[in-house]
Structures are given as C-alpha cells and as structure tokens.
Amino acid sequence: MLENKNTQRTTLAELGEFGLINHLTKHFTIQNSSTFKGVGDDAAVLKSTKKQTLITTDLLIEGVHFDLSYMPLKHLGYKAVMVNLSDVYAMNGKAEQITVSVAVSNRFSLEALEELYAGIQLACNTYKIDLIGGDTTSSTKGMLLSITAIGTAKKSDVVYRNTAKPTDLIVVSGDLGAAYLGLQVLEREKQVFQVNPKNQPDLDNYTYLIERQLKPEARKDVVEILAELDVKPTAMIDVSDGLSSEIMHICSQSNVGCKIYEDKIPLDPQVISTCEEFNMDSTMVALSGGEDYELLFTVAISDFDKIKANPNFTIIGHITEKNQGINLVTRADQEIELKAQGWNALKE
Numbered sequence: 287m288l289e290n291k292n293t294q295r296t297t298l299a300e301l302g303e304f305g306l307i308n309h310l311t312k313h314f315t316i317q318n319s320s321t322f323k324g325v326g327d328d329a330a331v332l333k334s335t336k337k338q339t340l341i342t343t344d345l346l347i348e349g350v351h352f353d354l355s356y357m358p359l360k361h362l363g364y365k366a367v368m369v370n371l372s373d374v375y376a377m378n379g380k381a382e383q384i385t386v387s388v389a390v391s392n393r394f395s396l397e398a399l400e401e402l403y404a405g406i407q408l409a410c411n412t413y414k415i416d417l418i419g420g421d422t423t424s425s426t427k428g429m430l431l432s433i434t435a436i437g438t439a440k441k442s443d444v445v446y447r448n449t450a451k452p453t454d455l456i457v458v459s460g461d462l463g464a465a466y467l468g469l470q471v472l473e474r475e476k477q478v479f480q481v482n483p484k485n486q487p488d489l490d491n492y493t494y495l496i497e498r499q500l501k502p503e504a505r506k507d508v509v510e511i512l513a514e515l516d517v518k519p520t521a522m523i524d525v526s527d528g529l530s531s532e533i534m535h536i537c538s539q540s541n542v543g544c545k546i547y548e549d550k551i552p553l554d555p556q557v558i559s560t561c562e563e564f565n566m567d568s569t570m571v572a573l574s575g576g577e578d579y580e581l582l583f584t585v586a587i588s589d590f591d592k593i594k595a596n597p598n599f600t601i602i603g604h605i606t607e608k609n610q611g612i613n614l615v616t617r618a619d620q621e622i623e624l625k626a627q628g629w630n631a632l633k634e
C-alpha cells in the first residue's frame with residue numbers, strides 16, 4: 287500500500303490560493319503530445335486529433351463516497367483518478383488528461399493536500415496521464431473532490447453499452463467482490479477501534495481485499511490486451527456498482543437478455559474465505575458489491591478462441607434474446623431472474 291510520512295501541519299491560508307495551486311502541481315510533468323498547454327492559464331489547450339474525444343466526470347464527497355478515518359488521503363487521490371480512468375477504458379479508449387477540482391474546509395492542512403496530490407501524481411505517472419487543470423476552493427465542512435478524465439479513441443474503436451447481440455459471450459476481467467469485502471473489513475475494524483483504541487487490527491487475512499478497496503487499478507491493460515488479440519468487444523462497461531447492475535445496463539440498453547452462470551463468476555480465495563467468516567453469500571457479494579473497477583464486456587462468439595485461454599478473462603455467460611430475461615443460472619442449475627441492485631442493496 288501507499289506510505290504516509292507527513293506529520294507537519296501548515297495551514298492553507300499561509301500559502302494563499304495561487305501559492306497552493308503552484309505548490310501542489312509543480313512536480314507534475316506532461317506526458318502526452320495531445321496536451322498543448324496544461325495548468326497555469328485560464329484554460330488548458332489540447333491539440334485536436336482525428337480521433338474522437340471521450341470525457342467523463344466523477345464527484346466524490348467526504349462522508350458519502352469516502353471515509354477518511356480509514357482511507358488515507360494518498361489512496362483517495364489515487365482511487366479518485368482510477369474511478370475516472372476506468373470509465374475511459376470502458377469505452378475502449380486511451381485516457382490522456384485529467385482535471386482535479388477540490389474543496390476543503392480549514393480542517394485540512396497543506397500536508398493533507400500534499401498527500402492527496404501525491405496519490406494523484408502516482409496515478410498520473412503510472413497511467414501516463416497529464417494533469418491539465420482544475421479548481422481549488424473552500425468548503426464549510428469536509429472535502430469534495432471532482433475529477434474529469436479526457437481520452438481519445440478512433441471512431442471505429444469506441445465501444446458502447448448498447449450494442450450487445452444475442453449469442454455474444456459475456457466476459458469479465460479479473461475477479462469480483464473483493465473491494466466490497468475490503469470495505470466491510472475496514473468498517474468492522476473502525477468499530478472495534480472506536481470501542482477500544484488500543485486494539486491493533488490484524489488484517490493479514492484480508493490484504494487482497496483491503497488493497498482492492500483502498501488502491502484499485504483501472505484496467506488499462508485490458509484495452510491493450512484486446513487490441514493485441516484483435517478483439518473489439520460488442521459492448522463494454524466497467525464494474526463500479528456490482529456485476530448485476532452492470533449486466534442489466536448492457537442488456538436494457540442493448541435490448542437483449544442474458545444468462546450468467548453462478549459457477550463461472552471469478553472469485554479470489556480471500557473472497558471465498560471471508561464470505562464464510564462473515565456468513566455472506568459470495569455470489570451475492572460479486573453481484574451486488576461494488577468498486578471492483580473490472581471491465582465487463584461482450585464479444586462475438588467467433589472471438590471465443592482468442593479469449594478462452596487468456597488468464598485475464600473469464601467467460602461467465604452469454605447474451606440471449608430480450609424475451610428470455612436477465613437470468614443467473616445457479617450451481618443447482620436453477621434459473622433466477624437478476625434484479626436491479628447496486629451495492630447499496632447490500633448495505634441495508
């Protein structure tokens with residue numbers, strides 16, 4: 287995980303707004319030729335290309351989308367970038383720039399914002415992204431963080447949600463459910479800590495789950511692998527709200543149905559063992575948990591041979607005609623209809 291070494295505390299007022307922006311952004315370097323002018327003027331300037339431009343935004347609010355009592359600021363910065371890059375990759379695009387807007391109350395020090403920006407910078411360097419601007423302002427309570435990502439793709443490469451066809455295979459990258467369980471582990475430890483602050487949490491059995499919750503990686507590699515395999519998905523979406531709600535988005539927008547096979551859903555061994563310990567159903571966790579940031583896509587059946595042996599991918603089902611409905615085939619070979627349930631359904 288990411289280290290946090292900052293213990294000093296400088297108030298934001300000491301720097302002033304422009305000093306602050308300069309301080310936070312001066313170590314970022316430009317890495318894409320499409321960035322003509324980054325931070326520093328009234329607006330950033332991008333070179334126009336023959337490609338199409340992809341734009342996506344997320345707004346994160348303290349207490350609603352993140353809890354700083356177990357989310358270190360460096361991780362928050364990193365994850366906030368990932369959430370946005372994931373949406374660009376889900377269009378089969380290449381992410382190139384971000385803007386970052388942040389509002390903070392006077393509870394936050396310069397060092398706190400440095401931590402946040404260290405996470406943002408690590409994400410930018412790892413994923414070759416240029417920070418090209420943003421806005422900085424104060425809030426009366428807590429932190430708000432909004433990131434916009436900009437990417438490009440050839441018109442013929444862009445993959446939408448509404449173009450899946452009956453007989454297409456349904457494929458997911460990586461594994462599902464771990465990030466949600468990581469959150470459960472962190473919430474449990476927070477409660478234990480509140481009762482007895484001397485209690486040191488033992489998180490050894492949950493390292494993968496916590497890493498998936500606190501330091502997710504957007505699947506840029508999947509877009510690259512698909513290009514190498516010469517496979518263009520027929521539809522694609524990223525798994526931010528759980529498999530169930532994402533497959534429903536593809537099916538309803540594409541006007542099709544689907545069959546997902548319970549025994550095919552990819553689960554990490556830590557997900558299985560922790561579900562047993564927490565007395566939760568691992569299929570439910572994969573279907574309704576969230577924040578896995580894997581890619582869920584459909585491919586023509588003629589691409590089966592290119593996909594089948596790839597260790598990054600699992601074929602979990604296939605698309606059907608709409609009138610067949612959206613179904614999960616259980617291990618007992620029963621078909622049950624999937625209901626719209628994002629990760630909020632599990633929270634209750």
Ligand code: ADP
Nearest residue numbers: 307325326327328386387388418419420421422
């Ligand atoms: P303006 O008053 O025109 O909005 P600002 O003073 O807010 O200008 O911003 C000056 C420059 O710094 C702009 O290039 C802007 O995009 C950038 N900037 C402002 N806040 C941030 C931030 N939090 N992160 C990155 N860049 C920022």
Ligand code: MG
Nearest residue numbers: 420421422423
């Ligand atoms: Mg501004």
